[in-house]
Amino acid sequence: MNKKRALISVFDKTGSEKLAGVLQEMGWEIVSSSGTARYLQKAGIDVTEISDLTGYPHMLGGRVKTLHPAVFGGILARRNLQEDLDDVERFEIPLIDMVVCNLYPFEKTARSGSSLEELIENIDIGGVTLIRAAAKNYQQVVILTDPGDYPVVMEELEAEGDVLTTTRQDLALKAFCLTSEYDSMIHTGISDSLGVQQEQMVNRIPLNLRMKLSLRYGENPHQEAGLYLPPLSDLPWEQLSGKPLSYNNILDLDCAMRGTAMMQDRTAALVIKHTTPCGMAYGKSPREAYERAFGCDPLSAFGGIVGITREIDMDAANAIAGNFTEVLLAPDYSEDALEFLRDKKPSLRILRWKGGRISPLHFTGTWSGMLIQEDKTAPLPDPSKGEWIGKPREDLWEDLILAWKAACISKSNAVALVKDGKAVGIGMGFCSRVFAVDFAVRQAGEQADGSVMASDAFFPFPDGVEAAARAGVSAIIQPGGSVRDDLVFKRAEELGISMFISHFRTFRH
Secondary structure, eight states, X not given: OOOOEEEEEOSSOTTHHHHHHHHHHTTOEEEEOHHHHHHHHHTTOOEEEHHHHHSOOXXXXXXXXXXXXXXXXXXXXXXXXXHHHHHHHHTTOOXXXXXXXXXXXXXXXXXXXXXXXXXXXXXXXXXXXXHHHXXXXXXXXXXXXXXXXXXXXXXXXXXXXXXXXXXXHHHHHHHHHHXXXXXXXXXXXXXXXXXXXXXXXXXXXXXXOEEEEEESOSSSTTSOEEEEEOTTOOOSEEEEESSOOOHHHHHHHHHHHHHXXXXXTSOEEEEEETTEEEEEEEOSSHHHHHHHHHTTOHHHHTTXXXXXXXXXXXXXXXXXXXXXXXXXXXXXXXXXXXXXXHHHOTTSEEEEEOSOOSOSEEEEEETTEEEEEEOOOOOOOOTTTSEEESSOOGXXXXXXXXXXXXXXXXXXXXXEEESSSBEEEXXXXXXXXXXXXXXXXXXXXXXXXXOEEEESSOOSSTXXXXXXXXXXXXXXXXXXXXXXXXXXXXXXXXXXXEEEEOOOOOOOO
């Protein structure tokens, strides 16, 4: 009976001496090289050097150690195929029954800001090749890539004399996942080092995700969910207090970050509910901005997510604590405000936003496949690049821009009414644009008189403009582009409503 043989070549040596010791006690031969061999020998393990198997020393500064037919023939040989066994005998290839391997720390190197040359030297070649080969032949070769799996394999060997087929399968799949993630990480790291940004649409987009947060459930309790990040990415926020975030919290948080990003030039606040704003306003202070945003729709704001563009001070904290809020997002918090909110609202999820995002691309899973688009906001409307229908209203421009921002991050079809730096009505998620106008006008009530309105897309008929005129809306900003634009424009002029055409639609489905 051939002696069992394990090849151990690991960067992370955690638990490797114990595993090697157990295998050696069972009569296995341990094969290794370089640092791993020295480490195991210091632990009292008898080690056969790779060079003794191959007849070749390490070369090219250590770049080539295991890449040899004597190694890979022993891993890839199919024990149930006579032709393979004949080759093994003819070329005197020692069979390898277990590969224990993990990889150079490319991720750590990339995160440390290392040079391109250092990144390249930390791309593992031999290790990845060993792992792929062993995983390919998992029915006859056990592949171990995670020290956390060593105990299971040792237990099965001691109890059964072999590793179970189901365990071999699981370990092989884990190995393939590791090499896939490793390759994706290299692609990201080298791209970043070369200054290549993947913002354009290409035929292939490497997508390898790692779970960052395990969530209690998805949109509903019967759905499992987690938050995943691509290689070399970190969360763009830090949670300072409160309960763990839920799936729905994170969806709403996306809208909150988009909104606060659009209003960084001012002290501003917004309230998000079900991935769309129900309030948005400027203010002289964080508290004033919050109270004005909350006042747009206090009923919907219950249990919402609040985003504020400036540091939360004690005054703002007192106002926020008076209402039920799920998540609070801000660039920072004064020490006393943070301590107060932690004590007063222990369940409130308090986040410090670093101002970034994960990817310049937007991914949406569908039953038809993965939809991918640039995650790019339309250009801010510019008086010199759009056109006025009727009398220009530069005096209302600031409110028109705020209304445009509110409609831009609302679910389509969407319109927003703004007056004096505050959203007074937002109609979103309607299948008909005139229904969105009707809702926003009813919500605004008397405040609609003298307000301005933004629409995320064109008005297909004059009815939406007519509803706005009846409510007293003074000016409208919209992209235009309808086949009935001339009819809509003419009706706006007849009703005395100034209209700015931006030429950019801002749908959000």
